[in-house]
Amino acid sequence: xxxxxxxRGKAACVGAATAGCGEAPGRNATELMAxxxxxxxxxxxxxxxxxxxxxAATAVHSMAAMSLAGHLGLCPKYSSGSNIGGASFLAHALxxxxxxxxxxxxxxxxxxxxxxxxxxxxxxxxxxxxxxxQYEPRNPITAYALxxxxxxxxxxxxxxxxxxxxVAARGWAGLNPEAFVREPLTIEEVVNARMISDPxxxxxxxxxxxxxxxxxxxxxxxxxxxxxxxxxLLGAAMAHHHRMISExxxxxxxxxxxxxxxxxxxxxxxPNDMDxxxxxxxxxxxxxxxxxxxxxxxxxxxxxxxxxxxxxxGGALPVNTNGGGLSCVHPGMYxxxxxxxxxxxxxxxxxxxxxxxxxxxxxxxxxxxxxxxxTTIWGTGETL
Amino acid sequence: xxxxxxxPGPEATFxxxxxxxxxxxxxxxxxxxxVFYPRVMMPCSGEADLEWVEASGEGTVYATTVTRRRPEKGxxxxxxxxxxxxxxxxxxxxxxxxxxxxxIGMKVRAKIDELNGAPAVLFEPx
Numbered sequence: 001x002x003x004x005x006x007x008r009g010k011a012a013c014v015g016a017a018t019a020g021c022g023e024a025p026g027r028n029a030t031e032l033m034a035x036x037x038x039x040x041x042x043x044x045x046x047x048x049x050x051x052x053x054x055x056a057a058t059a060v061h062s063m064a065a066m067s068l069a070g071h072l073g074l075c076p077k078y079s080s081g082s083n084i085g086g087a088s089f090l091a092h093a094l095x096x097x098x099x100x101x102x103x104x105x106x107x108x109x110x111x112x113x114x115x116x117x118x119x120x121x122x123x124x125x126x127x128x129x130x131x132x133x134q135y136e137p138r139n140p141i142t143a144y145a146l147x148x149x150x151x152x153x154x155x156x157x158x159x160x161x162x163x164x165x166x167v168a169a170r171g172w173a174g175l176n177p178e179a180f181v182r183e184p185l186t187i188e189e190v191v192n193a194r195m196i197s198d199p200x201x202x203x204x205x206x207x208x209x210x211x212x213x214x215x216x217x218x219x220x221x222x223x224x225x226x227x228x229x230x231x232x233l234l235g236a237a238m239a240h241h242h243r244m245i246s247e248x249x250x251x252x253x254x255x256x257x258x259x260x261x262x263x264x265x266x267x268x269x270x271p272n273d274m275d276x277x278x279x280x281x282x283x284x285x286x287x288x289x290x291x292x293x294x295x296x297x298x299x300x301x302x303x304x305x306x307x308x309x310x311x312x313x314g315g316a317l318p319v320n321t322n323g324g325g326l327s328c329v330h331p332g333m334y335x336x337x338x339x340x341x342x343x344x345x346x347x348x349x350x351x352x353x354x355x356x357x358x359x360x361x362x363x364x365x366x367x368x369x370x371x372x373x374x375t376t377i378w379g380t381g382e383t384l
Numbered sequence: 385x386x387x388x389x390x391x392p393g394p395e396a397t398f399x400x401x402x403x404x405x406x407x408x409x410x411x412x413x414x415x416x417x418x419v420f421y422p423r424v425m426m427p428c429s430g431e432a433d434l435e436w437v438e439a440s441g442e443g444t445v446y447a448t449t450v451t452r453r454r455p456e457k458g459x460x461x462x463x464x465x466x467x468x469x470x471x472x473x474x475x476x477x478x479x480x481x482x483x484x485x486x487x488i489g490m491k492v493r494a495k496i497d498e499l500n501g502a503p504a505v506l507f508e509p510x
Contacts, residue, residue: 130395130421131422135463135499135504137451137463142451142463146448146463146464149449153489194452195450197449197451197463198452200449245465246475251465
């Protein structure tokens with residue numbers, strides 16, 4: 001057995017919750033995060049004082065795990081506030097699986113919270129990049145716009161190809177009562193929206209919302225006794241090539257090309273086995289890049305792959321079934337919501353948007369400027 | 385005798401050159417490969433033998449965007465990634481033409497000009 005597959009299925013999600021999605025006036029980031037933890041523990045029927053592993057990252061806490069532990073009155077045996085941007089929480093799942101399997105901890109909580117929308121708008125976690133800042137990139141959008149420009153140049157893609165991603169996400173959002181924006185959207189509306197940073201217009205960009213999320217992970221023996229259907233972490237892998245967009249070797253090829261194959265190898269499954277695919281869609285270009293880099297289609301074929309509603313409700317591959325960062329929720333660091341949608345689909349609790357027989361669900365996180373990439377694969381008991 | 389790591393670091397040295405009107409990049413003495421942005425050692429391979437050389441200033445637009453900004457705040461401006469003839473890539477702006485006219489593959493040449501109160505490497509179409 002390889003080192004990788006030793007961890008396969010050794011952590012299970014037994015509780016998951018969101019809180020304050022959309023607008024949560026009058027509530028601060030810590031309070032929203034604590035509410036999500038309360039709800040996730042209630043979902044798992046595990047008391048707060050049994051949490052001995054705590055993982056958190058936000059845009060407003062320099063030491064998020066300690067801030068959250070202080071608010072909750074916890075004294076964890078292991079904690080990590082490792083921040084690799086929006087993908088942090090998927091990396092925390094890998095950390096938690098290692099800490100659970102080693103026996104250091106028994107109950108892990110991963111949490112995030114943000115009140116950015118009601119606090120006045122997008123707040124970057126990032127310091128200015130030393131050899132870029134003078135040119136005034138408006139990161140993150142400048143970086144993603146540069147990637148989109150290169151992608152369109154290399155693969156003869158047009159803005160309508162990117163718009164297909166936004167329209168599909170909105171289709172799913174229409175089926176999700178938790179989604180912030182649910183009205184139907186057309187390709188024309190996306191293409192005609194106000195330009196922000198060419199070639200990305202307003203509707204190519206994620207929402208700016210409030211929101212918090214938390215999950216509870218335990219070892220599989222304990223997971224069987226909980227009130228919820230356990231969802232197992234079958235594969236997880238991370239990779240990053242760069243911090244600044246000017247360091248990225250090829251703007252059309254993300255480090256998901258490294259993390260994806262390793263996560264699939266650990267899980268023992270491939271792209272064709274996935275019943276739902278949840279990708280961190282901060283911008284429309286992300287979905288195309290990740291579908292390609294994770295092996296759902298060849299490089300440059302993403303635009304053809306998503307054409308004609310292929311990833312929308314009723315399409316061949318359900319992608320971003322909550323409506324994504326584009327239409328459901330995006331409080332600044334969206335990764336934990338990606339993971340929770342994969343878990344909810346595997347649980348079978350997604351209501352109108354539930355994908356029938358969703359046993360294997362991929363959740364892929366992205367952080368920085370296409371920088372950190374973390375792929376996780378979640379499955380029901382029958383996939384173990 | 386001063387050692388490789390003594391004195392001002394790569395960023396301070398780069399900026400001092402720029403203030404003198406020189407666009408300098410680093411080259412590894414042993415491998416001959418060029419580096420930008422300024423580093424302490426060769427990325428990936430780790431050689432601590434970087435020396436300063438004058439950049440040719442020749443470049444090609446690798447990726448480009450127009451940052452939309454209200455006219456009263458200064459109007460739209462270009463942000464681009466430029467592949468230098470020596471190999472490294474850098475962020476910069478292409479100026480001297482409409483920001484929307486900057487195209488991938490366009491040949492550009494560096495010039496040093498003031499940007500937001502400090503000297504900066506900017507590029508103009510050849």
